[in-house]
Amino acid sequence: xxxxxxxxxxxxxxxxxxxxxxxxxxxxxxxxxxxxxxxxxxxxxxxxxxxxxxxxxxxxxxxxxxxxxxxxxxxxxxxxxxxxxxxxxxxxxxxxxxxxxxxxxxxxxxxxxxxxxxxxxxxxxxxxxxxxxxxxxxxxxxxxxxxxxxxxxxxxxxxxxxxx
Numbered sequence: 338x339x340x341x342x343x344x345x346x347x348x349x350x351x352x353x354x355x356x357x358x359x360x361x362x363x364x365x366x367x368x369x370x371x372x373x374x375x376x377x378x379x380x381x382x383x384x385x386x387x388x389x390x391x392x393x394x395x396x397x398x399x400x401x402x403x404x405x406x407x408x409x410x411x412x413x414x415x416x417x418x419x420x421x422x423x424x425x426x427x428x429x430x431x432x433x434x435x436x437x438x439x440x441x442x443x444x445x446x447x448x449x450x451x452x453x454x455x456x457x458x459x460x461x462x463x464x465x466x467x468x469x470x471x472x473x474x475x476x477x478x479x480x481x482x483x484x485x486x487x488x489x490x491x492x493x494x495x496x497x498x499x500x501x
Protein backbone atom coordinates (compact mmCIF):
# COMPACT_ATOMS: atom_id res chain seq x y z
CA UNK A 338 0.00 0.00 0.00
CA UNK A 339 1.33 3.42 -0.87
CA UNK A 340 1.57 6.11 1.77
CA UNK A 341 -0.72 9.12 1.99
CA UNK A 342 2.17 11.34 0.92
CA UNK A 343 2.88 9.21 -2.17
CA UNK A 344 -0.80 9.09 -3.17
CA UNK A 345 -1.10 12.85 -2.69
CA UNK A 346 2.02 13.62 -4.72
CA UNK A 347 0.80 11.34 -7.50
CA UNK A 348 -2.63 12.99 -7.55
CA UNK A 349 -1.18 16.51 -7.56
CA UNK A 350 1.15 15.66 -10.44
CA UNK A 351 -1.51 13.77 -12.40
CA UNK A 352 -3.96 16.68 -12.15
CA UNK A 353 -1.21 19.27 -12.65
CA UNK A 354 -2.51 20.93 -9.49
CA UNK A 355 -0.68 23.42 -7.30
CA UNK A 356 -0.94 24.11 -3.58
CA UNK A 357 -0.47 27.02 -1.18
CA UNK A 358 -0.66 26.65 2.59
CA UNK A 359 -1.80 28.91 5.42
CA UNK A 360 -0.88 27.45 8.78
CA UNK A 361 -1.47 28.53 12.33
CA UNK A 362 -1.13 25.66 14.82
CA UNK A 363 1.10 23.62 12.50
CA UNK A 364 3.42 26.57 11.77
CA UNK A 365 4.76 25.28 8.45
CA UNK A 366 4.59 21.53 9.04
CA UNK A 367 2.05 20.99 6.24
CA UNK A 368 4.27 22.78 3.71
CA UNK A 369 7.29 20.96 5.11
CA UNK A 370 5.69 17.57 4.66
CA UNK A 371 4.62 18.43 1.11
CA UNK A 372 8.18 19.54 0.38
CA UNK A 373 9.66 16.28 1.71
CA UNK A 374 8.80 14.51 -1.56
CA UNK A 375 11.25 14.77 -4.45
CA UNK A 376 9.69 16.83 -7.25
CA UNK A 377 7.44 18.76 -4.89
CA UNK A 378 8.39 22.05 -6.55
CA UNK A 379 6.01 21.02 -9.34
CA UNK A 380 3.03 21.47 -7.01
CA UNK A 381 4.04 23.29 -3.81
CA UNK A 382 4.11 26.99 -4.65
CA UNK A 383 4.49 28.46 -1.17
CA UNK A 384 2.91 29.03 2.17
CA UNK A 385 2.15 31.37 5.01
CA UNK A 386 2.70 30.88 8.72
CA UNK A 387 -0.12 32.89 10.22
CA UNK A 388 0.21 32.19 13.90
CA UNK A 389 -0.98 35.61 15.09
CA UNK A 390 -4.35 37.04 14.11
CA UNK A 391 -2.57 40.01 12.54
CA UNK A 392 -0.72 37.64 10.22
CA UNK A 393 -3.97 35.92 9.28
CA UNK A 394 -5.33 39.32 8.27
CA UNK A 395 -2.20 40.78 6.68
CA UNK A 396 -0.87 37.69 4.91
CA UNK A 397 -3.97 35.83 3.71
CA UNK A 398 -6.74 38.40 4.07
CA UNK A 399 -8.84 36.95 6.89
CA UNK A 400 -11.21 39.79 7.85
CA UNK A 401 -10.59 41.24 11.33
CA UNK A 402 -14.35 41.24 11.89
CA UNK A 403 -14.47 37.48 11.29
CA UNK A 404 -11.67 36.84 13.77
CA UNK A 405 -13.43 39.01 16.37
CA UNK A 406 -16.79 37.33 15.79
CA UNK A 407 -15.85 33.62 15.70
CA UNK A 408 -12.23 33.48 16.86
CA UNK A 409 -9.18 32.11 15.12
CA UNK A 410 -10.02 28.49 15.91
CA UNK A 411 -13.13 28.09 13.78
CA UNK A 412 -14.40 26.63 10.54
CA UNK A 413 -14.95 30.09 9.11
CA UNK A 414 -11.37 31.22 9.73
CA UNK A 415 -9.92 27.94 8.44
CA UNK A 416 -11.92 28.40 5.24
CA UNK A 417 -10.88 32.04 4.89
CA UNK A 418 -7.22 31.09 5.40
CA UNK A 419 -7.36 28.37 2.72
CA UNK A 420 -9.12 30.69 0.28
CA UNK A 421 -6.69 33.49 1.05
CA UNK A 422 -3.58 31.36 0.52
CA UNK A 423 -4.96 30.02 -2.76
CA UNK A 424 -5.89 33.50 -3.93
CA UNK A 425 -2.64 35.16 -2.91
CA UNK A 426 -0.44 32.61 -4.67
CA UNK A 427 -2.77 31.73 -7.54
CA UNK A 428 -2.81 28.01 -6.89
CA UNK A 429 -5.32 25.28 -7.64
CA UNK A 430 -5.78 24.55 -3.93
CA UNK A 431 -5.24 26.31 -0.63
CA UNK A 432 -4.82 24.28 2.57
CA UNK A 433 -5.13 25.65 6.10
CA UNK A 434 -4.83 24.61 9.73
CA UNK A 435 -5.92 26.49 12.82
CA UNK A 436 -6.34 25.07 16.30
CA UNK A 437 -5.33 24.71 19.92
CA UNK A 438 -2.27 22.47 20.06
CA UNK A 439 -1.75 22.88 23.81
CA UNK A 440 -0.75 22.23 26.41
CA UNK A 441 -2.28 25.60 27.35
CA UNK A 442 -4.76 27.88 25.65
CA UNK A 443 -7.83 25.68 25.68
CA UNK A 444 -11.26 26.73 26.94
CA UNK A 445 -14.42 24.72 27.53
CA UNK A 446 -15.72 25.91 24.15
CA UNK A 447 -12.39 25.41 22.35
CA UNK A 448 -10.42 22.74 24.19
CA UNK A 449 -6.83 21.68 23.59
CA UNK A 450 -6.86 19.39 20.58
CA UNK A 451 -9.60 21.28 18.69
CA UNK A 452 -8.32 21.87 15.17
CA UNK A 453 -9.99 22.99 11.96
CA UNK A 454 -8.46 22.08 8.60
CA UNK A 455 -9.74 23.35 5.28
CA UNK A 456 -9.02 23.03 1.58
CA UNK A 457 -10.24 25.54 -0.97
CA UNK A 458 -10.36 25.36 -4.75
CA UNK A 459 -11.70 28.06 -7.06
CA UNK A 460 -15.29 26.93 -6.52
CA UNK A 461 -15.42 24.56 -3.55
CA UNK A 462 -14.37 24.24 0.06
CA UNK A 463 -13.74 21.15 2.17
CA UNK A 464 -13.50 21.31 5.97
CA UNK A 465 -12.85 19.00 8.91
CA UNK A 466 -13.34 19.73 12.57
CA UNK A 467 -10.96 17.60 14.61
CA UNK A 468 -10.78 16.88 18.32
CA UNK A 469 -7.38 15.28 18.75
CA UNK A 470 -5.80 13.60 21.77
CA UNK A 471 -2.18 13.72 22.73
CA UNK A 472 0.55 16.17 23.52
CA UNK A 473 1.38 19.28 21.50
CA UNK A 474 3.62 17.44 19.04
CA UNK A 475 1.00 14.74 18.52
CA UNK A 476 -1.83 17.21 17.93
CA UNK A 477 0.29 19.09 15.40
CA UNK A 478 1.42 15.92 13.60
CA UNK A 479 -2.13 14.54 13.42
CA UNK A 480 -3.37 17.91 12.13
CA UNK A 481 -0.86 17.76 9.27
CA UNK A 482 -1.95 14.24 8.32
CA UNK A 483 -5.62 15.25 8.42
CA UNK A 484 -4.96 18.34 6.28
CA UNK A 485 -3.09 16.29 3.67
CA UNK A 486 -5.80 13.63 3.67
CA UNK A 487 -8.44 16.32 3.13
CA UNK A 488 -6.41 17.73 0.23
CA UNK A 489 -6.24 14.27 -1.34
CA UNK A 490 -9.99 13.93 -0.83
CA UNK A 491 -10.54 17.23 -2.65
CA UNK A 492 -8.29 16.29 -5.57
CA UNK A 493 -9.68 12.80 -6.06
CA UNK A 494 -13.31 13.70 -5.49
CA UNK A 495 -13.87 11.21 -2.71
CA UNK A 496 -15.77 12.39 0.33
CA UNK A 497 -18.27 15.17 0.63
CA UNK A 498 -18.06 18.80 -0.36
CA UNK A 499 -19.25 20.77 2.64
CA UNK A 500 -19.45 24.24 1.12
CA UNK A 501 -19.98 25.33 -2.47
